[in-house]
Each structure stands twice: as structure tokens, then as C-alpha cells.
Amino acid sequence: MKFEPTDLSQTRSAADVVFAALRAAIVNGDLENGTQLRQEEIAAAFKVSRIPVREAIARLEQLGLVETRRYKGAFVTDLPPQEIEEIFRLRALVEGDAIRHAAARMTGTALAEAESAHLAFADAATPAEWMEQNRRFHCALYAVGGQRHYLGVIENLLNLSDRYLRAQLSLTDGHRKAVEEHALILDACKAGDATLAARLTTQHIKDAKLALLKCLGH
Amino acid sequence: MKFEPTDLSQTRSAADVVFAALRAAIVNGDLENGTQLRQEEIAAAFKVSRIPVREAIARLEQLGLVETRRYKGAFVTDLPPQEIEEIFRLRALVEGDAIRHAAARMTGTALAEAESAHLAFADAATPAEWMEQNRRFHCALYAVGGQRHYLGVIENLLNLSDRYLRAQLSLTDGHRKAVEEHALILDACKAGDATLAARLTTQHIKDAKLALLKCLGH
DNA sequence: GCAATGTATATTGGATACAATATTCATTAT
């Protein structure tokens, strides 16, 4: 008799569930900037006590997604344009280098996953779908070579900036341009041209930054 | 009658205190890699309950300093050489760019702080002092221009890698070489030569990486 | 009416108590 290595990976703790849900809500923009996260309210919504909620909030604070003031509570962080600019500058730098490293050791499975995300991104019609497939596309490429810490830094930056980018994408039509740029990046990766992939990715992000900052009135 | 805006900034919560202490202990290497953090033990040491301890551990996990497994506990993360290499690669990239941005808008106060740290680093005799003054030197420069997120990423990376670097510094004599390199970086910043400062900083970190990896037997 | 002050309420921070799970060790059958 044989058993699957059945998702022994232990069910997530209540704190994990709350953390993931709150993080998603903030990243997606479902929780407006500046919103206060009331522990009791969240606890009731998830039908748990405040203890796991507090743990989740502590983790969110470490990610910079909320700011807490003692005896005042936790509030969804609102970033000034200057910090958004800084985050995109960091992204352009780190993601460019990540894809340079990845393109030099590209794998078929990563290319397939990126291609799939690319198509889904092109077909997507809602901002929510755009953001999801966009992240899937980029991260599939960055992950080549097991760049755990690069990916970690990048995902943190995406978590901080995605809601601002999403709001902009809803207004302007950055989508078409992004699809074209993704196609070029994918080609460069297929060709194993690390330098080109890096340059394209860096420019791709700088473009997004400029469009976003213009949207914010700068 | 007039009062100072007396550090009303509220005393830190117990969770903050525990978090800062544990983080320092891990970063400094006082807690060996793989050590289990038992909640009750820590709570007793700080004379608090396990609640703030759990909050602190949750935050440490978010930083990658500990890994927790449900119903098993939290353990100080031990990084394989490959990840250490990756972290130093990231550091070389990000710190190089951070100082490029900073050197172009250098201030007198930052230079004075860096100079002070530079001298203290040169005079320091213990690994603990080295690490502290080294961080002070670099971060004083990176902070110019209020690069909050650059600094955050860099500090996270330093927190992850410092204990490995410290162990290596205790063995080899990287200290003298570091002093010389710091002097050059400081000169470049005084001269406002951003390109040179960036190149020197990147090389400085790459050198440290190579020495460390050699020490780890690779 | 208005400013200052006191009080009630809401909300967060923390401690204690209990539940769930893992680990260790003794026990037992083969």
C-alpha cells in the first residue's frame, strides 16, 4: 500500500490565514490607504480571537504594509510619491539584475510558465487580473536559479507598490504597452541574451514609474 | 513655563523590546544558528508573558532571521553558502546604487558621521566593534537623501549576513583592508564622485564576499 | 457660550488559562 505524500505540510495556523488575507487585501487595494485595522473587527470576521490577529499585524508592520502606534492601532501605510519613486528605482535595479542572472541559466519550464502568464496577461481585462498575471510573468523569470532573496526583496517591493500601480493602470492604458514589452523580454530570455533582458526589464519598470508618477501629478 | 517635547514618544512595548533584543542576539551571533527559541524561556528572561514573545518571533520570521514550523517552534535560520553568496551579490548591487545616489547629494553632517565611524572602525579591536562601526559608516552614507527603502533593504540584508561576516573577520585580517577601502570611499564621497564611490563600494562588498566564501570552503 | 476638567467608552497591550500537537520514555508482545 502506498500513500501520497499527502499535504502533510500541516494546515496553516489562524495567524497565517489572517496574515495572508490582510496582506492580499492591502496589496490589492481593497483596504484603502490609511484605513485602521481594528483587531476586534478582524477577529470577528475570521472567527478567531485577537491573538492571531495581532501576530498577523505584527508581520504586516515588518513588511511596511501597516504602521502601528502604541494604543492607537494599525493603519494601512500610505506612501508619499517620493517613496513610490524610490521603490520603483529599487525595482528597476534589482529586477534588472535578477533577470540578468536568470536569463543566463534559463530553463524550459520557466519559459513555459512565463509564456503562459504572458498570454493570460494579454487576455486579461480587469486590473485585478493584470496585476496577478503581471507578477506571475516576472516572478517566473526571476525565480530561475533559485534566487530566493532576490525574489523576496522584489516581492516585498511589489507588495508595497502594486496598489498604486493598479490604480494607475485602471486609468491610463499602460496595458497594451506592457504586453509588447513583455514579449520583448520573453524573446530576450529565450535567446539567452542576459544583457538585453536586463536592459529591457529595467526600462520596462522605469516606464511604469514615469507613467505612475505623472498620474500622481509630478 | 515651558516643557521640552519630552520623549513623550511613548516607551516601547514589551514586544518591541523582545524583538530588538532577539534580533540583536541573532545578528551578533550570540544565538547560534539552528538554536530553538523557546517562548517560555524567552518570556521568563524578559519577565513578560509569551504573548509579546510570539509577536516578536513573528516579526523575526518575516525578516528571515528565524524559521518556524507549526507546533515545533522557531529556529535561528542557517543560510547555506549559496544563499550567502546571493545576499552579498544583492548587497553589492543595492549598496553600490545607494551610494551613487547619495554621493551626488552628499551633506556635511553625513560626511562627519561617516568620518567619525571610519575612525572608530579603524581603532576598534573587537569583532563586535568592527561590525557596529562598519555598519554605522556605510549606513551614514546611504542615508543621505532619505533613501528609506534602500536603507531598509540594506539593513535586512546586513541582518541576515552579518553573523557570517563577523565569524570570518575574527579569523582572517579583513579589517586592515576594510579600513583602507573605507578611506577611499569616503574620499570619493567628499569629492562628490558618485561613479567612483559606487564602483569602490561594489568592489568592497565583492571582496568581502570572496573572502567570506573562501573561508566557508568554496 | 466657552474653556477646562472629569468621566464613560472604545481600543490596544498583556497575562493567565486551556487546547492541540509533538516528543520522549516506559511498557509490552514477539
Place this chain on the structure above:
DNA sequence: ATAATGAATATTGTATCCAATATACATTGC
């Protein structure tokens, strides 16, 4: 002796309760 089993213990996860603080409102004195 050894492998399997089950109880005892240790440790983490969570709920409930209390304390500390902030905020909003009422009260008082002018």
C-alpha cells in the same frame, strides 16, 4: 533484544480576561 504501542511531558497555538491608554462626551465654573 527489539519493534510497536501508549501514556506522560513539553511546547506551541488560541481563547478569555484584565490593565493601560486614548478618544469622545458630559459637566462645571466662569
